[in-house]
Amino acid sequence: MTGPGYNFAYLDEGTKRMIRRAILKGIAVPGYQVPFSAREMPMPYGWGTGGVQVTAACLLPEDRLKVIDQGADDTTNAVSIRRFFERTAHVATTTSTTAATVIQTRHRIPEHPLREGQILVFQVPIPEPLRFLEPRETETRRMHSLEEYGLMHVKLYEDIARHGTIATSYAYPVRVEGRYVMDPSPIPKFDNPRLSDCAAIQLFGAGREQRIYALPPHTQVVSLDFEDHPFDPGKAPHDCDLCGAVDSYLDEVITDDRGGRMFVCSDTDHCTCRRAAGHSGRLAAPLPAGRA
């Protein structure tokens, strides 16, 4: 795959130009879904074809790329996309959040605050937050253009009526700069507060649905809620068992078939850095396999 036959970062320059125009429009109108003519990518839909195209359009030879999947740098999706750009763009890659200039992510925002100059690219399966209540695309577009967002609260109302609390725990709808309601991609609602006033550029790419949207730096993003049921980011009532972090998003890992479990940071880079800095959690010793 290396060598001739591929342009830098796989896509041809005309396509990148088209995607960049969509990105610029998205940044100019935060939260607005810009249509673009997504290309077939050498990976299946649902594996980040939208995110990959946005990343390809943003990458420069001197960039340093980090790819995460559910916070981890070593899962299949992350490894394959990182390898894809190593081969087609020959860019440097990293697992460090602070060292990276472009971060493509699936379902998480890194724990470490992003800085100015970084670009965070989200993979989005369904960009339309109103889709499950209003199946007609013509109608949802009109609702966006006329700012008719009552329906979004109907979804939250249904949650409370059925579960007693807003049970939507990921892809939690947000309102951008008091205008567009946006689906923040399936990040946990724990990450929602980080969308707001972020110093980095946040780009969202949906390949199958052919939409790009964006949040420029320091955009105000508010999670929707009711006055008597305010937004709650939620957090598992545990500390990380490896690095002892009390404020990170945790994965529950089943360790045996007798009820043993541990909670670890979903952001592997965050956890590794904290352990290297001397923090340690309940099970931080070199882990014996199958410990109860």
Add this chain to the structure above:
Amino acid sequence: MGAVELGISAGMKPEGPLLSVRGLTRFYGARIGCADVSFDLWPGEVMGIVGESGSGKSTLLSCLAGHLVPDAGEVILATGAGPRDVLAMSEAERRRLSRGDWAFVHQNPRDGLRMGVSAGGNVGERLMAVGARHYGDIRARATDWLERVEIAAERIDDRPSAFSGGMQQRLQIARSLVTGPRLVFMDEPTGGLDVSVQARLLDLLRGLVREMGLSAIIVTHDLAVVRLLADRLMVMKSGRVVEQGLTDQVLDDPQHGYTQLLVSSVLQV
């Protein structure tokens, strides 16, 4: 016309008509949908539109409610800021109107309800669309309205698909009226219901319309419905209004040949 002395517009200022329609015309290609329809609707007045299938009743109603764009004519609505031509409004304004100030009751409740959303959510949607953001308040008002349309409060979390046809229609009415509209458009509100359910629904509608001082335009082919509900009647044939006047006057002393035919073809059981 004789709306003021009906005495149902208590609390409203009967200074002028709520809605005045002038020369409303809609063509479907070369065919006439409705042609040159003019009338005034006064606050608190219920107007019936009757006629056979294809006479242009539903076309007229859709044009009035903004679902169809008429080819000619004007629809002037009295608003807080003076009379406005509804057809000249921007779409955003018109849709704001249709969320708050007026409501549309469809013949088939499935067209007016969200079948995948609970009864409470259906009633609450209009409240949330006009900015209600307090769950407890929304739920309390939804419960209140379900009771007013005779749906048990404990069914609030059931979906409309679990309701009978008559309940669905009552739910649609609750959903339409919860924001306290001034004007309600109803397209065959009792169509497709059996006779006893129709009677209860009509009773309920009559109560609500009188109690809230609503203005309403009811399209139907059922003369019993207009006899019960409407103050004034308009008879349509082939897209044109052939006769209009007070309901009892038109039904008891029809002048136009078609109206005479219509009145005489009602079955007497």
